[in-house]
Amino acid sequence: xxxxxxxxxxxxxxxxxxxxxxxxxxxxxxxxxxxxxxxxxxxxxxxxxxxxxxxxxxxxxxxxxxxxxxxxxxxxxxxxxxxxxxxxxxxxxxxxxxxxxxxxxxxxxxxxxxxxxxxxxxxxxxxxxxxxxxxxxxxxxxxxxxxxxxxxxxxxxxxxxxxxxxxxxxxxxxxxxxxxxxxxxxxxxxxxxxxxxxxxxxxxxxxxxxxxxxxxxx
Amino acid sequence: xxxxxxxxxxxxxxxxxxxxxxxxxxxxxxxxxxxxxxxxxxxxxxxxxxxxxxxxxxxxxxxxxxxxxxxxxxxxxxxxxxxxxxxxxxxxxxxxxxxxxxxxxxxxxxxxxxxxxxxxxxxxxxxxxxxxxxxxxxxxxxxxxxxxxxxxxxxxxxxxxxxxxxxxxxxxxxxxxxxxxxxxxxxxxxxxxxxxxxxxxxxxxxxxxxxxxxxxxxxxxxxxxxxxxxxxxxxxxxxxxxxxxxxxxxxxxxxxxxxxxxxxxxxxxxxxxxxxxxxx
Numbered sequence: 001x002x003x004x005x006x007x008x009x010x011x012x013x014x015x016x017x018x019x020x021x022x023x024x025x026x027x028x029x030x031x032x033x034x035x036x037x038x039x040x041x042x043x044x045x046x047x048x049x050x051x052x053x054x055x056x057x058x059x060x061x062x063x064x065x066x067x068x069x070x071x072x073x074x075x076x077x078x079x080x081x082x083x084x085x086x087x088x089x090x091x092x093x094x095x096x097x098x099x100x101x102x103x104x105x106x107x108x109x110x111x112x113x114x115x116x117x118x119x120x121x122x123x124x125x126x127x128x129x130x131x132x133x134x135x136x137x138x139x140x141x142x143x144x145x146x147x148x149x150x151x152x153x154x155x156x157x158x159x160x161x162x163x164x165x166x167x168x169x170x171x172x173x174x175x176x177x178x179x180x181x182x183x184x185x186x187x188x189x190x191x192x193x194x195x196x197x198x199x200x201x202x203x204x205x206x207x208x209x210x211x212x213x214x215x216x217x218x
Numbered sequence: 219x220x221x222x223x224x225x226x227x228x229x230x231x232x233x234x235x236x237x238x239x240x241x242x243x244x245x246x247x248x249x250x251x252x253x254x255x256x257x258x259x260x261x262x263x264x265x266x267x268x269x270x271x272x273x274x275x276x277x278x279x280x281x282x283x284x285x286x287x288x289x290x291x292x293x294x295x296x297x298x299x300x301x302x303x304x305x306x307x308x309x310x311x312x313x314x315x316x317x318x319x320x321x322x323x324x325x326x327x328x329x330x331x332x333x334x335x336x337x338x339x340x341x342x343x344x345x346x347x348x349x350x351x352x353x354x355x356x357x358x359x360x361x362x363x364x365x366x367x368x369x370x371x372x373x374x375x376x377x378x379x380x381x382x383x384x385x386x387x388x389x390x391x392x393x394x395x396x397x398x399x400x401x402x403x404x405x406x407x408x409x410x411x412x413x414x415x416x417x418x419x420x421x422x423x424x425x426x427x428x429x430x431x432x433x434x435x436x437x438x439x440x441x442x443x444x445x446x447x448x449x450x451x452x453x454x455x456x457x458x459x460x461x462x463x464x465x466x467x468x469x470x471x472x473x474x475x476x477x478x479x480x481x482x483x484x485x486x487x488x489x490x491x492x493x494x495x496x497x498x
Contacts, residue, residue, distance in 0.1 A: 006318060009317045010314055010317055013303075013306075013310060013313055013314045013317065014303045014314075017303070017305035017310070018305070065304065066301070066302065066304050066342075067299055067301055068301060068302070068303055070270050070297075070299075070301045071314075071318070073268060073269055073270045073290075074268060074270075074290060074293075074295050074301065075290055075291075075318035076288055076289070076290025076291060077318070214272075215272065217265070217270070217271035217272060218270045218271065
């Protein structure tokens, strides 16, 4: 097994004791609650993504509390492999929780049928994937530099930015409608620009995370 | 003699402490005691050897630079802290080690747990310090390690546990090529098992020698405080002066014979550490 694979498996093992049935019940209950409250099955996709982002911070949390980072070093797993492994695990978590969210949304659609369910679900899943991964891209370098406990507050920054973006979108709804219309006219350019931005954000994030983690002493 | 570990011009700087260009070797096939007071630089040196911290200098294991070679698989480590997730049970630990070590022997691991009376269902956080150390030792001995690096493993253990621990190290040393680096400030353990001693003080290596040579390098003198003035201050490496008596640590070769008013006392590693650098 290569070292990235080892790092992922060790991360999974380290968070395993916290992946309890209670967590699953809370996830399903909250997802269902918001679907019922807002009468839209898409809410379950949003809820599962919030959980995936929470789970994505667990390896840092356990690492900080148990001082588990030195274990990677003792086993000869290089810092860069730990970082790559953790980004891969975050993607796996985001994708698997998206699948859970989509399944829950499909079940929710029995109560609240929608005409374009498939296309709405797919576009929502794609948007949520991009938003969630961008949150990871901001959080991870900070966690790798400072550790989870010290960076917990700063790590909330992406959610603060999302809040501002939602607020701004509400205030500028008229201009936003024009923007959406413009985007729809130039759909492919927009998708290309978004993908390019995502790749750039990923590259900058992982390069910074590797640099920061290499500099840390344990 | 071939060195298992070669530390060359190692430097590490912290705001309040510095390893100052230290160099020494750890002979292959022997137990080397790494001694020094708390804060002398033992753990920093060991962490450098294990690549747990960034440093300047060169560290070779079996002649290969640690920054360019994979050497961790054959190193067993017992440190002050366990580095295991607090909510792991022995079964989780076994799964994690199976992932991390290519030659992990789970039968041997569980056999050690049985020998050490460690309950497999207890979480790491529920184990006593002594049990955690034993768990780490069980890990260190279950992946065919050729080199054991032990950082203060016996501090906090009761005498019977310490004796048991020393016994296990002796058993490990029955394999001809196995090597142990044993850092401690409890020097009684080293009197029993160490072949070589490396002495570090304030981030500098004071002396690295075979154990008997190491002890023979020093002389401990006890005598009346009024005779203290007749000894050249430069020859004194440390002293403890009471109202009437005094105890001195000197370099043996600086004194041709025991000075008048003094008697030579038995040199122990413990007394060397206590007296070295002491000003009064």
